[in-house]
Amino acid sequence: MRPFEYIKPSTVDEATSFLSQNAEDSLIMGGGTAAVVLLHLGVVRPRYVVDLGGIGALRETTMKGSLHLGALTSIRSLERDPAIAADYNLLSEAASQVANIRVRNAASVGGAVAYGEPQTDTPVALTALDATVEIAGASGARQIPIADFYRGPYETALEQGELVVGINVPKPAANSVGCHMKFTIGSPENKPVANASALIALDPSSGKIIAARVVMGAVGGTPVVAASAAGLVGETPNDDLFADIAAQAANETDPIEDLRGPVWYKRRIAKVLVERALKCALQKSQG
Amino acid sequence: MNVNVTINDKAEQRDVEPSVTLLEFVRDVLGLKGTKEYCHSGVCGACTVLMDGNAISACSTLAVQADGHDLLTVEGLGTPDDMHPIQQAFVDNFGLQCGYCTPGMVLLTKSLLDENPQPTREEIIRYMGSNICRCTGYAGILASVEAVVAQRGK
Incomplete structure (x- = not known):
């Protein structure tokens, strides 16, 4: 690995003030699961590695009406926290499917969001949950809806010198239930061909769908929010409806051909995953 | 940079470059060659170590992070003459073929059983799927883990 200077700020202000001078020469590191591999491969050759690991404030998680996740919250703790599993089941389910246990122990939710890798599971679930990304920079703090945060593969709304300090997840509407599905070729560590999060809420008296979100990953440069999910609202859930909406959702994707398959294949997989995620969410909400 | 760790119950202090990975630190600086390098991308688990009890990939961690x-x-865990029950179970149940993934598998088993002392077969399969064995197809590995669980359940 090429040598670099290691910077370990202990506050967000220290980090942003360093980055205001040196952002172009710096790699920001959360858990390190992506950063250390990129450094090893020589994909990035920064002068400075800024390790956020010493900023204790970024580890704070609170649940007061909404869920606030400090950027350094590990993926594994999203998976294991019973309070998150109870009220934000879609998030904990998606977290439990990320890579492998070693990655989930070390990787941070802020890092997963800021990296902007199109195949990652957690940003897909966070987009379905309408999360907000909390950003800090030398000129101040701002918040941006996660759907607006992603601009393209590995491209985000972060300006030079800014960092993700937290994620805020509003509590889903009453009776909302979500499922996350992914499909990989070979081992679970392989990046998925596609993944999908579905979140639906049923009216307890009529059984009709009153709210629905469908988001797909790995089938576009950013998480793809399916506009066709609006067609679920007001309907009584059934298999034909789910198949129809899933087919429409798959048509909204924009995958590229790569080693995980051609475009038509990824769309077909996306359709199947959306359908399964909707059926899974329905099954769970019917208890 | 100064790195202070407690490793296998022993305090160690070394001065290393920040670009040294934890894998290089363990193998080359401390001379503990049981931890293996293979994919160097956090996928395979040959370099699994436990940090504060949690399984991580030493290849995708900097030594300074530890x-x-x-x-x-x-x-x-144990020595050839005084093996840990998990190591003994891997020997007794042929939980290895070439042996390269075994140190990682053994440590992953420890982390599984520390978190969940009586896992179901389904839970064992899901957990152990985090590390890759490219020889045996996992049957011996699962039998080894189940043997430890059964032994502890007695």
Whole structure:
């Protein structure tokens, strides 16, 4: 690995003030699961590695009406926290499917969001949950809806010198239930061909769908929010409806051909995953 | 940079470059060769070590990130003459073929059983799927883990 200077700020202000001078020469590191591999491969050759690991404030998680996740919250703790599993089941389910246990122990939710890798599971679930990304920079703090945060593969709304300090997840509407599905070729560590999060809420008296979100990953440069999910609202859930909406959702994707398959294949997989995620969410909400 | 760790219950302090990975630190600086390098991308698990009890990939961690933390490598579990029950179970149940993934598998088993002392077969399969064995197809590995669970359940 090429040598670099290691910077370990202990506050967000220290980090942003360093980055205001040196952002172009710096790699920001959360858990390190992506950063250390990129450094090893020589994909990035920064002068400075800024390790956020010493900023204790970024580890704070609170649940007061909404869920606030400090950027350094590990993926594994999203998976294991019973309070998150109870009220934000879609998030904990998606977290439990990320890579492998070693990655989930070390990787941070802020890092997963800021990296902007199109195949990652957690940003897909966070987009379905309408999360907000909390950003800090030398000129101040701002918040941006996660759907607006992603601009393209590995491209985000972060300006030079800014960092993700937290994620805020509003509590889903009453009776909302979500499922996350992914499909990989070979081992679970392989990046998925596609993944999908579905979140639906049923009216307890009529059984009709009153709210629905469908988001797909790995089938576009950013998480793809399916506009066709609006067609679920007001309907009584059934298999034909789910198949129809899933087919429409798959048509909204924009995958590229790569080693995980051609475009038509990824769309077909996306359709199947959306359908399964909707059926899974329905099954769970019917208890 | 100064790195202070407790590794296998022993305090160690070394001065290393920040670009040294935890894998290089364990193998080349401390000379503990049980931890293996293979994919160097956090996928395979040959370099699994436990940091504060949690399984991580030493290849995708910097040594400086481990400063102040508690580490366990396969050398800290047992010795050939005095094996840890998990190691013994892998021997008894043929939980290995070439042996390259074994230190990682053994440590992953420890982390599984520390978190969940009586896992179901389904839970064992899901957990152990985090590390890759490219020889045996996992049957011996699962039998080894189940043997430890059964032994502890007695």
